[in-house]
Amino acid sequence: MAPVTELEIRSAVHEAVVRDGPLHELVIDEFVIGERGRIDIAVIGDHLFGYELKSDLDTLTRLPRQMDVFGDVFDYCTLVVTSRHLPKARQVLKRGWGLAVVDRTSEDTLVYRQVRRAQQRQSRDNLALARLLWRDEALRALDALGASGGYRSRTRDELAERLAAVTERDQLRAIVTSALTGRQGWRVAKEPHEGVATSPHGGVSSRFLARRFLSQRR
Secondary structure (H helix, E strand, O other): OOOOOHHHHHHHHHHHOHHHOOOOOEEEEEEEEOOOEEEEEEEEOOOEEEEEEEOOOOOOOOHHHHHHHHHOOOOEEEEEEOOOOHHHHHHHOOOOOEEEEEEEOOOOOEEEEEEEOOOOOOOOOHHHHHOOOOHHHHHHHHHHHOOOOOOOOOOHHHHHHHHHHHOOHHHHHHHHHHHHHHOOOOEEOOOHHHOOOOOOOOOOOHHHHOEEEOOOOO
């Protein structure tokens, strides 16, 4: 039986999880988290959901570091693997992470199965979350809070630090999700079942690397 590829897992996740979600959610493939990493699928709505995919052709070598990075930002994190990785994933997956499996059947179809439901993470990093904002977004947020005095000429990182310091987690999440869903800078790509556009390599910001998936649900 042919190995299950990342593209096939991505398509299965979109079909099983993403398309059943609220219409207002923004779904982004290859979402960059500053200079720290890139998660395979991010779903931005009232909360932030992250999905990391491991195909038959992947290993779990980078997973421990990825769990730390993604867990700082996303409210709910899920690892999606093939059955090849399931035993190891059960051993190394952090508490609170969700776990799902995508496998190929004898009829050559893909089946998505949830093994463990993700729990809302408590130990998240407000600064990591604030750093998802572009500079102008962070400055607008500080203006709205009346907290931009002395910071209008500061760098993006300094603005993020200020914003993280003057907001609570729920307030900051609302600011970030509003900014992300309202962005006009996402590059629009085709839905996975129509073919996935090629993205640039690492070293660029999410302004260029993240791709927006427009909902086709009615």
